[in-house]
Amino acid sequence: MVSELDLLEPTYADDLTPIVDRAKAVLDVDDITPDVVARVLHLVSSRVPLLIVLDEFDRIGDLGSPTLFADLIKTLSDDLVPCTLLIVGVADDVDGLISGHRSVERALRQIAMPRMSPEELREIIVGGFHALHERAGVKITLTGQVEATIVQLAQGFPNYAHLLAGSVGEIALIRGIEDVDISVLAVALKHALEEAQQSIRSSYTDAVSSARTDAQFSMTLLACAMAKVDELGFFAPADVREPLTEIAGKARGTQHFLHHLKKFSDEPSWILEVKGEGRKTRYRFRNPLMRPFVYMKGLREGYLTVETGSLKPNKGKGA
Incomplete structure (x- = not known):
C-alpha cells in the first residue's frame, strides 16, 4: 500500500x-x-x-x-x-x-472572495472546451446564447459553471453533437440538477412541497432568487412583488406570498434567513448556492425562458 x-x-x-x-x-x-x-x-x-x-x-x-x-x-x-x-x-x-x-x-486574516464576473465565468466555459479540443481532439462549440445562459444561471459561482458546461459537454459527446444550441442545454440541465449537492436538492424539495396543488411555492422561491438585493444579499418582501407578478402573469401583492416567505425561513427547509421585524424584515438565501439552483429549476420547469441569451420570466407558464 x-x-x-x-x-x-x-x-x-x-x-x-x-x-x-x-x-x-x-x-x-x-x-x-x-x-x-x-x-x-x-x-x-x-x-x-x-x-x-x-x-x-x-x-x-x-x-x-x-x-x-x-x-x-x-x-x-x-x-x-x-x-x-x-x-x-x-x-x-x-x-x-x-x-x-x-x-x-x-x-485569522479574513479574505473576501467576490463572485466571479460574467467574463471570468465565460473564460471557464470556453477554456474548458478549448482544452478538450487540444488534449482529446474533440471539438465542441457553444452558441453565444448557450454561453450567456450558462453564465446567467451560474450566478457568479464557478462550480455551477463547471457543472452546467460539463453536463452540456457530456450530452454533446454522447449524441455526437459538435455545435451545441439551446436545445442541448435544456437536456443537460436535467442532468446538472441531479448532480447538484444533495443538501441543496433536499432543501429545495422541502421548501416547495405542499399538499395543495395551487400552493405555487416554486414560483415564489424563483421570485426570491430574482429579487433585487442589498450588498449583503438581503431583500425585502416588497422586492419579490415585481418578479412574482411577471412569473405568475398577474398582479401579486405581499399578501399572496408572505406566508411562503415564512415557510421558507422555517424548518424543515430553512432556505431563507431573516433579520429585522415588521416593516424592517429582510430575507436572504441561507446558502448562496441555492439561488443559482433555483434559477436552474425555474428554467427546467418552464417558468423562465431564454430570449436573446438572457433569462426572462415565461409569463404564460405561471398564469
Missing part, C-alpha cells in the same frame, strides 16, 4: 518518517481533542513548513466542528505553532464559519 511518504523524495521521506510515526502514536487515542491535534501539528511543523487547507468548511457545521476548530485555532495561536490553516467556506465573515472564542478572530 502506497503511503503519502512514498510520494516524497527519499531524503525527505527518511527525515519525516520518525515524526509521522510519533504523530500517529499521539493520535492513537479514543478521544481526539483540539489539544491532541495541536500537538501533532506542532510535531510535524517542527520539521517542515505546514499548510493545511480546509475546503467547504461551511458544510460541516451540523457536526459541531466549528467550535472544536475554534478551540484548535486558539491553541495553535497561543502556543505559536508554525502552522497555517486555510479555511475556505461561504459566509459573510469568520463568525459565520467558526463559533466559540471571540479572540480567535485576532489569529
Whole structure:
C-alpha cells in the first residue's frame, strides 16, 4: 500500500518518517481533542513548513466542528505553532464559519472572495472546451446564447459553471453533437440538477412541497432568487412583488406570498434567513448556492425562458 511518504523524495521521506510515526502514536487515542491535534501539528511543523487547507468548511457545521476548530485555532495561536490553516467556506465573515472564542478572530486574516464576473465565468466555459479540443481532439462549440445562459444561471459561482458546461459537454459527446444550441442545454440541465449537492436538492424539495396543488411555492422561491438585493444579499418582501407578478402573469401583492416567505425561513427547509421585524424584515438565501439552483429549476420547469441569451420570466407558464 502506497503511503503519502512514498510520494516524497527519499531524503525527505527518511527525515519525516520518525515524526509521522510519533504523530500517529499521539493520535492513537479514543478521544481526539483540539489539544491532541495541536500537538501533532506542532510535531510535524517542527520539521517542515505546514499548510493545511480546509475546503467547504461551511458544510460541516451540523457536526459541531466549528467550535472544536475554534478551540484548535486558539491553541495553535497561543502556543505559536508554525502552522497555517486555510479555511475556505461561504459566509459573510469568520463568525459565520467558526463559533466559540471571540479572540480567535485576532489569529485569522479574513479574505473576501467576490463572485466571479460574467467574463471570468465565460473564460471557464470556453477554456474548458478549448482544452478538450487540444488534449482529446474533440471539438465542441457553444452558441453565444448557450454561453450567456450558462453564465446567467451560474450566478457568479464557478462550480455551477463547471457543472452546467460539463453536463452540456457530456450530452454533446454522447449524441455526437459538435455545435451545441439551446436545445442541448435544456437536456443537460436535467442532468446538472441531479448532480447538484444533495443538501441543496433536499432543501429545495422541502421548501416547495405542499399538499395543495395551487400552493405555487416554486414560483415564489424563483421570485426570491430574482429579487433585487442589498450588498449583503438581503431583500425585502416588497422586492419579490415585481418578479412574482411577471412569473405568475398577474398582479401579486405581499399578501399572496408572505406566508411562503415564512415557510421558507422555517424548518424543515430553512432556505431563507431573516433579520429585522415588521416593516424592517429582510430575507436572504441561507446558502448562496441555492439561488443559482433555483434559477436552474425555474428554467427546467418552464417558468423562465431564454430570449436573446438572457433569462426572462415565461409569463404564460405561471398564469
